[in-house]
Amino acid sequence: MHHTDRVRSRVPDGILIRGLDSAVYLVEHSKKRPIGDMVTFHSYGFTAKGIVKLDESTLEGMETGSPLNISGDFIMNSPATLLVKSSGSEIYLWSDQRLHPIVSLEMYFRLHFNYSSVVTLPDELIALLPEGDLIHDSSLLTPFLVNGRVYSAPNGLIYYGERHKLRKIGGPAIFTFYRWRVEEIVHLTRDEFHNYRLGEPIL
Incomplete structure (x- = not known):
């Protein structure tokens, strides 16, 4: 199957x-x-195994946004969703241009966050960034869906979290194509699943 088919x-x-x-x-x-250089690539915790190869027509058809860079204005140059910390032990989820303190170790592990992907920021930058809602034990019962995670519904269907909506993944071939992993699936309860809006499916 060609990339254009997928x-x-x-x-x-x-x-x-x-x-x-x-x-x-x-x-x-x-x-x-665009990711400006390899220093930026590795500094944001990216790995080569996560790269999806697209055909040229699909790639060229996408609009180009602002480049990512590990230096300069953090809000402008960083990914929209990122795990960060200061020199202390507290870890934050950077999302919606806000720092969301992760105060629940249970939720940290349930969302399959990985310490190797945490980016350390200067203390003075952390102090300047706006703070958002806490990520706590009941966060999946709030409207704040964590983007970039793979979720399963109680009926077994698999979804991807994007822009705080759930996009249904259109089958095993799509799941594999985008390099998602079974061990990273976040299993939602019925109440949690019905708490979120659905986006367009990923086909």
Whole structure:
């Protein structure tokens, strides 16, 4: 099956993509954001195994967004969703241009966050960034769906969290194509699942 056969809907946000050459992009808000250099790539915790190769026509058809860079204005140059910390032990989810303190160890593990992907920021930058809602034991019962995670509904269907909506993944081939892993699936209860809106399916 060719890539063009698989990409029949909008490429999900949070996916690393490339074409025939070595340039790598991060998809956000349907735009491809160029990753400026390898220092930026590794500093944001990206890995080569997460890169999805698209055909050139699909890649060229996507609008180019602002580049990612580990230096300069953090809000402008960083990914929209990111795990960060200061010199202390507290970890935050950077999402919607706000720091969301993760105060529940149970939720940290349930969402399959990985410490290797946590980016350490200067204390003075953390102090300046606006703070959002806490991520606590009952966060999945609030409207704040964590983006970039794979979720399962009580009926077994699999979804991807994007822009605080659940996009149904159109089958095992799509799941594999986007490099998602079974061990990263977040299992939602019935009440949690019905708490969220549904987006367009990923086909």
